[in-house]
Amino acid sequence: MSEVVRKASLARQTAPRLGLLTTAQKNAALLRMADALVAEAESIIEANAEDLHRGRENGTSPSLLDRLALNLPRIEAIAQGLREVAELPDPIGDTLEAFERPNGLQIRKIRVPLGVIGIIYEARPNVTVDAAGLCLKTGNAVVLRGGSSALSSNKRIVEVLHNALAGTDIPPDALQLVLDPNRSSVDEMLKLNGLLDVLIPRGGASLIQNVVKNATVPVIETGAGIxxxxxxxxxxxxxxxxxxxxxxxxxxxxxxxxxxxxxxxxxxxxxxxxxxxxxxxxxxxxxxxxxxxxxxxxxxxxxxxxxxxxxxxxxxxxxxxxxxxxxxxxxxxxxxxxxxxxxxxxxxxxxxxxxxxxxxxxxxxxxxxxTDGFEFGFGAEIGISTQKLHARGPMGLPALTSSKYCVTGSGQIRG
The missing domain is CATH 3.40.309.10 (Aldehyde Dehydrogenase; Chain A, domain 2)
Incomplete structure (x- = not known):
């Protein structure tokens, strides 16, 4: 079994439990994650230094190195983002519509988690935390596949978050990071129907188009920004x-x-x-x-x-x-x-x-x-969707939900 399949399977196993957690349980986990990031900032910065060193050796541009770089103020800001997500209203269970049919059926449309979200992204390690926080707040498990340029940073960040989750009601397996840096791991994620419910690519035009053109898993497209x-x-x-x-x-x-x-x-x-x-x-x-x-x-x-x-x-x-x-x-x-x-x-x-x-x-x-989730008041964002189906613009918590109809009757049958 490949790393991608193994980790997606672990995430899938946690999904039913996540959907049952209360808002208080999820918020407590997010706050614990935020505190852990600040407490372990030094080790995260050390791991980030490895990525920056490789980037300079490989001729990475100064602007991309800036996207990659972490320091104490940036880590504190990332942690604050988790705290702000904890303060946001939990959309899960919200009633979107409620009505009664002439035959007496009571119908409610409510928000539910998407299930297991796969996120494929490039250099910015803050995406690792933003994605984890938003997905877990909405009761979704998440499988992350970051760029090789941030591999050391992402690995350490997820280790810190796993340790924090171990003391909460959210199972650590709900957050997975694919460490395989080869292109084949991305290609494998694109075809994981049954394990992943949706894919969200974040990065340059070539990454996004590869996911959109080749995925069999449904995709929420976050577009390039010209x-x-x-x-x-x-x-x-x-x-x-x-x-x-x-x-x-x-x-x-x-x-x-x-x-x-x-x-x-x-x-x-x-x-x-x-x-x-x-x-x-x-x-x-x-x-x-x-x-x-x-x-x-x-x-x-x-x-x-x-x-x-x-x-x-x-x-x-x-x-x-x-x-x-x-x-x-x-x-x-x-x-x-x-x-x-x-x-x-x-x-x-x-x-x-x-x-x-x-x-x-x-x-x-x-x-x-x-154009940013924080600036729009959504808290950390999962991405900025440029498509027109499901979500558009900065995607906050509601964009990471689906819906279902709950129908209550009193013995009605259809003639």
Whole structure:
């Protein structure tokens, strides 16, 4: 029996028990997990140092190393995320609908766990804790398969969480981590019908597309983030600059960071040189269309492939457009239905943008960096779904549930 099958089977065995736990039992386990992470922070940082060392030897980019790195403040923040999940309302058992049929049948639709969730993700070890907390809070067992770049960190984190769970009502086997770094372990998870109820991929476009195209287990797709900010002619220049800088620079390695800046031509003629200077001061490499190159120094010509690239790095595309219609056309052609922003003082243009852009999150005068479970008040998120079935946008606790109908009768039979 392979490691993947063995660990998925162990997780499956715990699923019926998890669905019966009370909110208090689950919350107590989450709080114990949070305390254990802080108490064992030093050993987690030591394991993380092994991953960072391998990453530097392998030429990993600084932005990806930043996603991988753990320190005491980050571990404390991850632990606080678990505490915040414990404070959130438990959706399991919630009544979504209740009604009575003419024949006297009482019908209730209630939330229930999905069962066993498989999560395939890349470099960020905080996902290990976020996923564990959200899945366990909703009564789901979870099988994690992280990227090889974070293997030491993830292994130590799960060891700490297992030790914490041993003193709670949640069986430690409900949380599993696949240690096999080979691609075959991912391929095996994609076909584990009967052991896994759903798969959630988190990472770059190639990982997500591999899961979507090859899985026989149902998939909740979390999409790549080619996010745009369109600055309209009427935009307040100071506000527009602050939003654009934040969307690109605040943390460029994450999926809700801006990859392309679209500028109305008249705004660009007045302000693009200043914008370019500010981005260059922030160590951002700028690539632009021919109009952008004519208006500002320091840009290189963007290729056709650049408009469809999620850099996750200090690289930004700039395109000059003649108005809202051209901006909308560009987003339709190159966006990934993740997060899109318009900066404008024109209420009509803002309304059109919010209505016409097909994305999980659409912004008016605010940075795309807010597409996040914490920022939306959901607590830690399992991912940001860019599909339209089951869940869309930041996926908090309700997105990790299904439903069932409970029907109560008094002897009714169907004629």
């Amino acid at each position: 996010c745009h900010t369109y600055i309209d002619e009427s935009a307040n220049p100071d506000m527009a600059l602050q939003i654009a800088i934040n969307a690109k620079v605040q943390r460029p390695s994450v999926c809700n960071s801006m990859e392309t800046l679209l500028l109305h031509r008249r705004f660009a003629e007045a302000h693009l040189p200043t914008f370019a200077e500010q981005f260059i001061q922030q160590q951002v490499e700028l690539r632009g269309d021919e109009s952008a190159l004519l208006l500002a120094p320091g840009l290189s010509l963007a290729s056709q492939e650049d408009w469809d690239t999620e850099y996750s790095d200090y690289i930004l595309n700039i395109r000059v457009v003649d108005g809202l219609d051209e901006a909308l056309d560009h987003i339709r052609a190159h966006g990934t239905m993740h997060s899109e922003c318009i900066v404008t003082e024109n209420a009509e243009n803002a309304a059109r943008f919010l209505q016409e852009v097909d994305a999980a999150a659409v912004y008016h005068n605010a940075s795309t960096r807010f």
